[in-house]
Amino acid sequence: MAIRAFNVEIAQVQDTVTNKQIGLMRLQFWKDSLDQLYKEAAPKQPVAMELGRAIHSKNLSRRWLTKLIEARERSLEEKAPMTVKAVEEYADCTSSAVMFLVLESVGIRDVHADHAASHLGKALGFTTLLRATPYHASLRKLNLPVEVLAKHKVSEEQVYRGSQEQEMKDAVFELASLAHQHLDKARSLSSSLPRPALSVFLPALVCDNYLTGLQRAHFNVFDAKLQQKAHLLPAKLWWKKLRGTY
Numbered sequence: 362m363a364i365r366a367f368n369v370e371i372a373q374v375q376d377t378v379t380n381k382q383i384g385l386m387r388l389q390f391w392k393d394s395l396d397q398l399y400k401e402a403a404p405k406q407p408v409a410m411e412l413g414r415a416i417h418s419k420n421l422s423r424r425w426l427t428k429l430i431e432a433r434e435r436s437l438e439e440k441a442p443m444t445v446k447a448v449e450e451y452a453d454c455t456s457s458a459v460m461f462l463v464l465e466s467v468g469i470r471d472v473h474a475d476h477a478a479s480h481l482g483k484a485l486g487f488t489t490l491l492r493a494t495p496y497h498a499s500l501r502k503l504n505l506p507v508e509v510l511a512k513h514k515v516s517e518e519q520v521y522r523g524s525q526e527q528e529m530k531d532a533v534f535e536l537a538s539l540a541h542q543h544l545d546k547a548r549s550l551s552s553s554l555p556r557p558a559l560s561v562f563l564p565a566l567v568c569d570n571y572l573t574g575l576q577r578a579h580f581n582v583f584d585a586k587l588q589q590k591a592h593l594l595p596a597k598l599w600w601k602k603l604r605g606t607y
Contacts, residue, residue, distance in 0.1 A: 363411040364462045370408050371433045384437045419466045425458040441503035452486020463561050473553040481547040487540035488568045494582045523583040530580040544568050562607035
């Protein structure tokens, strides 16, 4: 919970500040806080205090926490990713980093688990990118990789106005397919994972849920149904946990 709270705390900086410099100052607070946390001197901030307890009780690697902050600093530039590779690299420093930390928190340091976590993190990255597209478009921010939009001849303005044209759907289909490929790869490694790791990979179901809905919407990323709460998701997560699968 402390790891995920920390991730939320720094992820929301971009959406809550009025300019980049203020955002950088808030992220610098977390950089400075990490220095203190690893010296067992937690600042009097609720998330930092809980994170400090987690760091020392679970021996969490500082490099993943640092990567999370640095990735959020780069996102403050508000530039659309140029390539699919750039999206994957960002996902590796955010979603995958969270997965690595959660694995450490349950005492798992395993090369197969890390490999699966890297792929699931990328799947989550692409899924989050697609799901957030309507929100970013409403702010006239481009979050989809430029190379994919160019390949399918989709303009920035089409994204901003919520295009439901076929070329936009084709671009979305390509990105959804990449998410699915990483998800399949993460699942193909399940047999080589330590059993306690399986519950850590339950967020795979979140990808499944959204990507299935996107397919039903014929890859119209602006379909309002995709923004509705998935009321059955908790029950599905519980069932997968009982079965020891993801």
